[in-house]
Amino acid sequence: MSALADSPIIDQPAQVRALRRAFASISDASAAAVDACRPSEGTDQLPSDGRFLLVANHTQGWMEILLIPHFVRQSIGTRVRPLAERGIGKMRGPLRDIAAAFGAVVGSPDNAGELMRHDQTVLVFPGGGREIAKFKGEEHRLSWQGRAGFARVAIANGYPIVPVGLVGSDDMYEGLFSRDSRLGQLSLAVSAKMTGHKDAPVPLMRGIGPTLIPRPRRMYLRFGTPIDTTKPADASDDEWTNTVKQTTQTSLEDTLADLLRIRTDDPYRALNPLAWRRATQPRR
Structure with missing residues (x-):
């Protein structure tokens, strides 16, 4: 993904523009339900x-x-442009189109500055x-x-x-062990070996009951x-x-x-x- 390949500052593919319109329609249609909470x-x-x-x-x-x-x-009627992890630049196919339609760009100082220069x-x-x-x-x-x-x-x-x-979104899942526990240290070690990142573990968690269905x-x-x-x-x-x-x-x-x-x-x-x-x- 180039610096602003998925921004409205340049032309976007037809499928991305269609997804943007769909996301806007969903946001408008869900407003009453969201506000009810x-x-x-x-x-x-x-x-x-x-x-x-x-x-x-x-x-x-x-x-x-x-x-x-x-x-x-x-x-206020403006579109938010999220700065995402650098891995977004490696996306292909539908996932890339969804990220582009949502307005996401790779989170770098150059990209952030370019977005700001375009208000x-x-x-x-x-x-x-x-x-x-x-x-x-x-x-x-x-x-x-x-x-x-x-x-x-x-x-x-x-x-x-x-x-x-x-607050609230972290409560949709419950972590089952702490960082300092043996399982926590094992998760950190496995993550570092598989991804090369020591600070991106995959903790064991649950949602509703023993499942990964998020709790309301x-x-x-x-x-x-x-x-x-x-x-x-x-x-x-x-x-x-x-x-x-x-x-x-x-x-x-x-x-x-x-x-x-x-x-x-x-x-x-x-x-x-x-x-x-x-x-x-x-x-x-």
Whole structure:
């Protein structure tokens, strides 16, 4: 995949354009059903021009990949462009078309910068795949390992950052062992030998009963206050990059902690229809 081979900035194949229209229709048709679960707040703070970088947590249920673009489109009408793992560039056939229709591009500084120069709404998960494959006890935690590239590219292009946190999607599966357990260490060793990546294990988990069918859970999604990335005159580039990165991470961690408290007190967290009228409203 070239830098923007799957962006609306250039012509796209007919099948990709058809898939884009289909995805938009599905999003519109499902809006009422999604809203009935009352998962989102904070969309009123989104910059109306679409020029902002969404920085989010990744989950093992992947619901953030669907919900964040849905609510941004429903709120301000812009298409979200997710920055994906580099493996997306190796996709072929229908999977490549689906990724292209969804707006995904390979997550590199050049691609992010090009999207921003064309005023696109961009979504990034600094934790990458490390935040998807979770061991028991690692749910709803960030795993950025010092990554600050998102802050650097936002500063360079004058893009505000909107932290967006999701709680609930990690609850769709239950990890069966911890990272430090013998099985956890075995999973890490096998993963490193098979893929060459020490931080991308395949933890053993379950959904409903002993199956991998995801458990129904309510989603709690919050778009945070935009963070201005304009560099003060007396700050060095490195200092300001670290400041923006840390401010974003702290905001997102606070959001996740707050949403976890809301979820704990919510009788509707397992989507029990009998508790719908008593569902906790995720309002600040």
